Amino acid sequence: MKLNLDIRIYIAGHRGMVGSAIWRKLEAEGYTNLIGKTSTELDLRNQAAVREFFEKEKPEVVIDAAARVGGILANNEHPYQFLMENLQIQNNLIDTAFHAGVDKFIFLGSSCIYPKLAPQPLKEEYLLTAPLEPTNEWYAIAKIAGVKACEAIRKQYGKDYISLMPTNLYGPFDNFDLKTSHVLPAMIRKFYDAKQKGDLPVTLWGSGNPMREFLYVEDLAEAVVFAMENKFADNLYNVGTGKDLTIRELAELIQKIVGHTGEIIWDSTKPDGTPRKLMDVSKMERAGWKAKTSLEEGIKRTYAWFLENQESYKKVKL
Ligand SMILES: NC(=O)C1=CN([C@@H]2O[C@H](COP(=O)(O)OP(=O)(O)OC[C@H]3O[C@@H](n4cnc5c(N)ncnc54)[C@H](OP(=O)(O)O)[C@@H]3O)[C@@H](O)[C@H]2O)C=CC1
Numbered sequence: 001m002k003l004n005l006d007i008r009i010y011i012a013g014h015r016g017m018v019g020s021a022i023w024r025k026l027e028a029e030g031y032t033n034l035i036g037k038t039s040t041e042l043d044l045r046n047q048a049a050v051r052e053f054f055e056k057e058k059p060e061v062v063i064d065a066a067a068r069v070g071g072i073l074a075n076n077e078h079p080y081q082f083l084m085e086n087l088q089i090q091n092n093l094i095d096t097a098f099h100a101g102v103d104k105f106i107f108l109g110s111s112c113i114y115p116k117l118a119p120q121p122l123k124e125e126y127l128l129t130a131p132l133e134p135t136n137e138w139y140a141i142a143k144i145a146g147v148k149a150c151e152a153i154r155k156q157y158g159k160d161y162i163s164l165m166p167t168n169l170y171g172p173f174d175n176f177d178l179k180t181s182h183v184l185p186a187m188i189r190k191f192y193d194a195k196q197k198g199d200l201p202v203t204l205w206g207s208g209n210p211m212r213e214f215l216y217v218e219d220l221a222e223a224v225v226f227a228m229e230n231k232f233a234d235n236l237y238n239v240g241t242g243k244d245l246t247i248r249e250l251a252e253l254i255q256k257i258v259g260h261t262g263e264i265i266w267d268s269t270k271p272d273g274t275p276r277k278l279m280d281v282s283k284m285e286r287a288g289w290k291a292k293t294s295l296e297e298g299i300k301r302t303y304a305w306f307l308e309n310q311e312s313y314k315k316v317k318l
């Protein structure tokens with residue numbers, strides 16, 4: 001059920017694709033006391049600055065949507081930053097929130113925390129049962145540490161700290177930079193640019209054979225607000241659609257939506273990453289939440305947003 005609409009809610013990473021979607025959803029639900037700081041205003045890697053911020057702002061709920069985030073190449077080429085920066089950010093947020101007496105904390109991990117070759121669909125209990133996918137094990141280990149920190153606070157101190165594991169996300173305010181982005185925004189940008197130049201060929205990475213699940217970011221935001229307004233019985237919940245497709249099928253779908261008619265070339269020098277990471281989303285469904293936006297509808301909305309914003313919105317993160 002709804003919390004008091006003037007409760008002080010801190011959304012870490014409120015300008016990101018996920019954080020901004022959560023912010024919009026909370027505003028739409030009538031929450032009036034939303035707190036956000038840009039990374040220039042508050043570098044979450046700085047523990048002293050985070051402690052000072054909590055003393056001043058006194059948030060009652062914390063939603064952690066701040067992290068060093070990127071696609072398969074960014075993760076593979078910057079392992080130290082993806083491990084260390086994410087450990088610093090989440091440890092400062094979780095530990096400071098706990099010591100400041102925050103009773104509700106929502107940590108966002110990722111489906112890449114599960115073993116590379118775990119049975120599919122991935123259940124929450126598969127965590128730590130086998131080796132991780134090498135291209136993003138650094139990021140995954142940081143995220144697993146965040147899951148365990150929240151689990152320990154829940155178990156030892158009885159605080160309502162929970163971890164949501166979203167699948168691959170996409171939508172408005174995504175990162176469309178071709179070096180650091182995830183596959184879906186990269187395909188939108190590549191097919192659009194190639195179409196503009198007379199349907200030139202589009203080069204995509206890997207074999208096209210891996211499978212991925214994609215959740216529209218506004219559905220995730222709804223899941224996060226649902227988790228904020230309800231007391232969950234457990235610590236760890238997968239958040240996804242429970243459906244996946246091959247990267248090749250994704251390319252054909254986006255090519256159709258964008259209206260590109262040129263050739264697709266597959267660059268096998270780029271990594272495929274994990275062959276599949278379809279999540280079992282039944283635990284979250286039993287808790288009362290289910291995704292509703294279809295992949296085709298979500299891509300159409302994202303493409304429309306991209307066309308309206310592509311000039312002003314260049315999010316390059318390295
Ligand atoms: N995108 C995806 O496919 C998935 C994302 N997630 C998770 O969702 C969360 C958000 O991801 P997403 O929105 O895609 O990422 P974005 O890169 O869009 O947003 C990340 C946010 O984190 C903030 N941030 C990064 N470093 C710092 C820092 N040192 N100090 C303060 N703020 C910082 C950025 O702030 P600023 O803009 O002010 O610089 C930015 O707003 C992450 O936890 C990610 O792991 C999980 C599964 C899939």
Ligand SMILES: C[C@H]1O[C@H](OP(=O)(O)OP(=O)(O)OC[C@H]2O[C@@H](n3cnc4c(=O)[nH]c(N)nc43)[C@H](O)[C@@H]2O)[C@@H](O)[C@@H](O)C1=O
Pocket residue numbers: 069070071072073075110111112135136139167168169180181182183184186187203204205206207210212247270271272273274
């Ligand atoms: C959310 C999740 O996202 C990351 O994992 P990932 O899903 O493997 O990342 P990705 O979206 O970048 O790639 C998905 C697939 O798509 C293929 N692919 C084709 N062509 C392009 C292309 O042009 N760009 C990209 N990025 N990938 C491409 C690519 O080769 C791969 O096979 C984690 O690092 C981590 O951040 C995480 O948790």
